[in-house]
Amino acid sequence: MRAAQALQVRNLSIEFGGVHAVEDVSFDVEPGETFAIIGPNGAGKSTIFNLISRLYTPTAGTIHYGEQNLLELPAHKVVHTGIGRTFQNIELFEHATVLQNLLVGRHCHMQSNPFASFVFTPGLRKTEIEHRRKVEDIIDLMEIAQYRDERISDLSYGARKNVELARALCTEPSLLLLDEPASGLNNEETDDVSFWLEDIKHDLGVTLVMVEHDMNLVGQVADRVMAINDGKLLIIGTPDEVRENPEVQRAYLGIAE
Amino acid sequence: MQFLFKTAYNDDIRFLAKTGEKIRVAIAMLFLIAAPLLLQDYYLAELGLLLVYAIAGVGLMILTGHTGQVSFGHAAFLGIGAYTHSILMSKGVPFSVSILITVLFSGVVGMIIGRSASKMFGFYLAIATLAFGILIETVFGEWGGLTGGYQGFVVPSLKIFGMPLGEAWQQYYLDLVLALVVIWGASNLFRTPTGRSFLAVRDSELSARSLGVNVEWVKIQAFGVSAAITALGGALLAHHLTYLVPDVFGVLESLKLMLMIVVGGLGSILGAVLGAIVISILPVAISFLKDVLPPSIGQTAGLEPLLFGLIIVLVIVFEPLGIYGRWMKLRFFFESFPYYRKSSFVRQKSYLKTERMR
Amino acid sequence: MAASYEKRGNRLLPLDDIVHLAITGIAQGCAYGLIALGFVLIYKATEVVNFAHGEFMMLGAFAVLAFSEALGWGFWPAFVLGCLSIAAVGYLIDATIMRRIIGESQASVFILTVAFGFIFRALAGMIFGWNTRSLDTPFDGKIAIGNLVEINSDRVAIIVATVVLVGAIYLFFGRTRYGVAMQAASQNQLAAYYMGIPVKRLVSFTWAIGAFIAAAAGALLAPVTQIDTTIGLLGIKALAGAIVGGFGSIPGALLGCILIGVIEPFADYYLPGIKGVSAYVVMLIVLFVRPEGLIVQTYQKKV
Numbered sequence: 009m010r011a012a013q014a015l016q017v018r019n020l021s022i023e024f025g026g027v028h029a030v031e032d033v034s035f036d037v038e039p040g041e042t043f044a045i046i047g048p049n050g051a052g053k054s055t056i057f058n059l060i061s062r063l064y065t066p067t068a069g070t071i072h073y074g075e076q077n078l079l080e081l082p083a084h085k086v087v088h089t090g091i092g093r094t095f096q097n098i099e100l101f102e103h104a105t106v107l108q109n110l111l112v113g114r115h116c117h118m119q120s121n122p123f124a125s126f127v128f129t130p131g132l133r134k135t136e137i138e139h140r141r142k143v144e145d146i147i148d149l150m151e152i153a154q155y156r157d158e159r160i161s162d163l164s165y166g167a168r169k170n171v172e173l174a175r176a177l178c179t180e181p182s183l184l185l186l187d188e189p190a191s192g193l194n195n196e197e198t199d200d201v202s203f204w205l206e207d208i209k210h211d212l213g214v215t216l217v218m219v220e221h222d223m224n225l226v227g228q229v230a231d232r233v234m235a236i237n238d239g240k241l242l243i244i245g246t247p248d249e250v251r252e253n254p255e256v257q258r259a260y261l262g263i264a265e
Numbered sequence: 266m267q268f269l270f271k272t273a274y275n276d277d278i279r280f281l282a283k284t285g286e287k288i289r290v291a292i293a294m295l296f297l298i299a300a301p302l303l304l305q306d307y308y309l310a311e312l313g314l315l316l317v318y319a320i321a322g323v324g325l326m327i328l329t330g331h332t333g334q335v336s337f338g339h340a341a342f343l344g345i346g347a348y349t350h351s352i353l354m355s356k357g358v359p360f361s362v363s364i365l366i367t368v369l370f371s372g373v374v375g376m377i378i379g380r381s382a383s384k385m386f387g388f389y390l391a392i393a394t395l396a397f398g399i400l401i402e403t404v405f406g407e408w409g410g411l412t413g414g415y416q417g418f419v420v421p422s423l424k425i426f427g428m429p430l431g432e433a434w435q436q437y438y439l440d441l442v443l444a445l446v447v448i449w450g451a452s453n454l455f456r457t458p459t460g461r462s463f464l465a466v467r468d469s470e471l472s473a474r475s476l477g478v479n480v481e482w483v484k485i486q487a488f489g490v491s492a493a494i495t496a497l498g499g500a501l502l503a504h505h506l507t508y509l510v511p512d513v514f515g516v517l518e519s520l521k522l523m524l525m526i527v528v529g530g531l532g533s534i535l536g537a538v539l540g541a542i543v544i545s546i547l548p549v550a551i552s553f554l555k556d557v558l559p560p561s562i563g564q565t566a567g568l569e570p571l572l573f574g575l576i577i578v579l580v581i582v583f584e585p586l587g588i589y590g591r592w593m594k595l596r597f598f599f600e601s602f603p604y605y606r607k608s609s610f611v612r613q614k615s616y617l618k619t620e621r622m623r
Numbered sequence: 624m625a626a627s628y629e630k631r632g633n634r635l636l637p638l639d640d641i642v643h644l645a646i647t648g649i650a651q652g653c654a655y656g657l658i659a660l661g662f663v664l665i666y667k668a669t670e671v672v673n674f675a676h677g678e679f680m681m682l683g684a685f686a687v688l689a690f691s692e693a694l695g696w697g698f699w700p701a702f703v704l705g706c707l708s709i710a711a712v713g714y715l716i717d718a719t720i721m722r723r724i725i726g727e728s729q730a731s732v733f734i735l736t737v738a739f740g741f742i743f744r745a746l747a748g749m750i751f752g753w754n755t756r757s758l759d760t761p762f763d764g765k766i767a768i769g770n771l772v773e774i775n776s777d778r779v780a781i782i783v784a785t786v787v788l789v790g791a792i793y794l795f796f797g798r799t800r801y802g803v804a805m806q807a808a809s810q811n812q813l814a815a816y817y818m819g820i821p822v823k824r825l826v827s828f829t830w831a832i833g834a835f836i837a838a839a840a841g842a843l844l845a846p847v848t849q850i851d852t853t854i855g856l857l858g859i860k861a862l863a864g865a866i867v868g869g870f871g872s873i874p875g876a877l878l879g880c881i882l883i884g885v886i887e888p889f890a891d892y893y894l895p896g897i898k899g900v901s902a903y904v905v906m907l908i909v910l911f912v913r914p915e916g917l918i919v920q921t922y923q924k925k926v
Binding site for chain 1: 450451453454456457458459460461462464465467468469471472473474475476477478479480486489490532
């Protein structure tokens with residue numbers, strides 16, 4: 009697995025037809041840390057993720073991961089730099105099984121072409137089994153063994169969230185973008201998530217960047233927090249610093265002045 | 266209840282993983298191989314035709330059922346296969362070489378179409394492929410010098426490695442072998458990364474991209490593979506038809522192919538085969554009905570399209586997973602008897618979320 | 624019209640011929656446009672493309688014919704009733720069948736509507752016979768435009784009807800409660816349900832409107848095309864026209880259809896090989912160059 013590197017975002021901006029979804033945002037994420045992004049709905053948090061994953065192209069600004077300028081890459085090459093992500097509204101492959109979803113997660117590490125696939129060469133068979141082992145490790149970690157052969161469409165919301173996270177882990181990322189990993193989960197499930205995040209961080213050395221609304225979770229796992237409102241940066245600091253910042257309180261936590 | 270004890274990952278990805286499957290396939294194979302002993306020449310030819318359509322159907326299924334790219338002009342590839350192969354053989358190219366060239370050529374054409382198609386989605390794609398189909402049919406007709414135009418083109422007789430395959434059973438085995446190869450190969454495709462990337466593009470382009478799947482390239486590949494396989498079907502079809510006219514590869518044929526995979530069950534290779542069975546039985550069933558119904562209804566000109574349409578509507582409304590879906594439910598029923606619950610397959614009520622946000 | 628001069632290859636036509644062709648083309652395009660209108664309405668409401676929409680046009684023509692012949696009524700009453708009856712058919716199609724297949728794959732839905740086409744054509748033939756029929760309309764004679772050219776009044780009627788109907792639709796969707804509700808339902812059904820909008824009924828109502836307009840087009844076009852079971856296939860050209868203009872928008876679809884309607888006779892004159900497929904060629908060109916059509920309707924999904 010690649011070593012974690014620093015993520016550097018400078019003056020990032022994007023406009024959608026006159027609306028400044030993200031305006032002049034800059035931040036750094038140190039390798040191995042857990043960095044949270046908070047802000048009210050519509051503040052532009054997911055948009056930042058989409059910019060980093062190159063699903064959108066910014067109108068201004070730069071994004072660097074280590075030495076690599078991400079803006080030079082098309083969306084499907086981003087995962088090769090070691091950046092993985094999950095989506096806010098789960099984007100799993102509905103009609104495929106959990107196993108198939110996870111194996112697509114290994115896609116960036118596998119080579120294949122239609123000719124070899126058609127006849128299923130022994131070489132290809134060997135790679136399949138090799139990667140299947142890796143996937144099984146992740147299945148054990150995320151405790152989703154019982155769902156292995158189920159179609160996504162048959163799974164509950166909580167299970168899907170786990171599969172989504174598992175799939176991102178299958179890419180062996182050095183930096184993980186987690187978009188609202190705890191949304192829609194009850195307290196118990198959210199606790200599970202925080203344990204997993206701790207495990208991932210310590211065992212695998214992955215840098216975590218998460219968008220989150222659940223302030224408890226953020227307080228538990230985050231090293232630093234960035235608050236955003238209306239596409240603009242409010243503050244970057246420790247969870248306590250951010251929580252006590254008056255602007256953040258006004259915009260987001262709903263505490264009257 | 267069926268218990269599956271797997272001891273190695275290899276077991277999981279083997280072609281026929283479960284014992285039940287092996288038995289069913291063995292029975293089917295027994296019948297297929299023994300067919301020339303059991304059936305007369307006429308029915309044997311019909312069975313061969315069914316296999317040929319199954320090949321074409323698998324081609325379309327890969328594109329539409331597995332990659333989610335609708336293609337309403339797929340008969341064009343059927344025609345490209347038929348004409349290319351026949352023209353090559355008429356110029357003296359031996360069978361095996363001709364087939365190879367036809368398949369590769371069609372694959373390339375498919376990839377070119379795929380490149381443009383990758384920019385379109387949903388119903389734009391459907392109408393563009395429909396238009397493509399119409400145009401290709403016109404090309405077959407207008408390019409008389411090469412294809413014999415609307416007058417038609419005689420298909421050279423079947424000969425492999427110099428050996429003529431004049432007998433019905435010989436042609437049948439050719440169809441059978443190729444159909445089995447295609448089915449086996451297509452199943453392999455979806456147990457490998459390439460095939461999975463097709464499925465990924467079908468279900469979520471967005472996350473596929475973030476996992477490293479080059480969506481545009483996948484679509485191009487899917488079109489290419491699909492075109493190549495369907496063209497193979499077309500080449501074999503030519504030997505059944507023995508005489509080619511552009512009409513045969515028009516919109517109606519494309520619709521037949523589409524019908525085949527939808528009725529059979531989108532997303533499964535077996536569905537293509539089941540669909541081919543339905544397509545072959547349908548005309549027989551309809552003419553049977555014509556005799557049974559009172560003459561005032563039975564003899565009117567519009568009866569066939571009417572029944573055709575009605576059957577499609579009934580299948581889609583009542584069993585959208587196609588015959589394959591119904592088959593799965595049946596198997597599930599037997600496997601979990603007596604714990605079967607109707608609610609296992611209750612269709613989720615789904616609400617329409619606009620596709621305009623992609 | 625075309626019989627009065629021979630095809631002269633690449634020589635330029637005289638001015639009054641050009642104007643004549645153009646206006647006839649516009650009328651034809653308007654007819655396509657009316658059919659396309661129904662397409663786009665149904666698409667905006669349900670994201671279903673009804674490949675059988677042209678058959679509503681065919682059925683409408685037959686229905687008006689039936690009402691005027693069988694019941695001996697004048698044109699206008701027969702027209703209104705004929706169109707209303709087809710509107711009812713449209714409503715029923717949605718209420719009984721389309722509702723059940725919400726959420727199914729697009730391929731399945733396409734095939735379903737194609738199957739409808741087969742069924743309608745067959746039924747029309749069985750009920751009304753397979754011969755070509757003609758319809759008496761009050762649009763006989765010609766209208767002169769200045770001293771430049773004379774146009775058949777039936778063509779003019781089509782253009783006028785298109786303007787009236789499009790205007791009515793625009794006002795309906797933009798200004799009335801029903802219209803706005805339909806737009807909401809078309810973007811997110813679940814949310815619309817929560818707002819208390821009777822989504823299912825509105826959708827069926829949309830089908831009814833679309834069918835009504837197509838039926839009207841059928842009746843108005845009858846003097847030009849005569850009536851037989853195959854006239855519905857014009858619907859595919861209307862589809863092509865709508866794509867050229869941009870499928871999600873009504874003015875776009877209309878524009879595209881008129882464009883195609885005007886291009887066709889000229890293409891036919893200058894490039895005889897093209898025959899009936901010029902509409903599709905234009906469509907493919909547009910699809911390659913500017914796939915969204917002239918007016919864009921897709922937005923990036925927010926994930």
